[in-house]
Amino acid sequence: LRACNNNVDQAVQYIMERREKKSIARKRAREERKLEKKSNKSDGWVNPRTAHTLVQMGYDEGYVFAALRKTDNDLYQALDYLTNRRDELVPEKLENVTVNQDLVEAVVKMGFNPEMAKIALELALNNSTKAIEMLLQSQSGTDFAAGLQSVITGTDNSNNPTLPSTSNSTQEGATLNEQIKSRLKNEVEAMKAYDRFAQDLTEEDDEYLDLTLDQEEQLLFQYIKYVD
DSSP states (O other): OTTTTTOHHHHHHHHHHHHHHHHHHHHHHHHHHHHHHHHHTTTOOOOHHHHHHHHHTTOOHHHHHHHHHHTTTOHHHHHHHHHHOGGGOOOOOOOOOOOOHHHHHHHHTTTOOHHHHHHHHHHTTTOHHHHHHHHHHTOOHHHHHHHHHHHHHTOOOTTOTTSOOOSSOOHHHHHHHHHHHHHHHHHHHHHHHHHHHHHTOOSOTTGGGGSOHHHHHHHHHHHHHHHO
């Protein structure tokens, strides 16, 4: 009503137009996210976590990788292919890669599951940096942030019964750790900064209409002051 000078008809029209604009913007954003997701996965990236889950269920590794690439790492769709549509899959001929055990231990010392570490290193052909990136991509939410923080701070996982104990870190492990620490530290700091910034944001873009005229005036004066 304030925006439309207390004209009810215009206010109703204003609300309807705003809703329509929001709907169009959200639809466009969803489409852009889908395109971005498709683009990011166009290289056939396989999620080590999902692959590990399926391999643990007894499925052949070659078929698992083929199913995950075909379904963009969707666990349930991959299961459907492996169970009911196996003939549609062309099992990948995995290269005869002997996973470097020193690299496995180095990655595990950073807090990752041993079996997932092996799968990631196998997929990455013993490229330790790429394997770490794949494992980090397979994390999500708080697990992702915790994983980054664990790597950066060098959290000791020797008390974790799922992780093998190693008395001394290998030179490869130390080098690997240093290679990615700086990048991950920057990423964590960016995440923390975003969280602090997001706390002050509102999800309702019409909230400014609830301000009193005095509050709105103060904000305008403040804005002009910053501009000047």
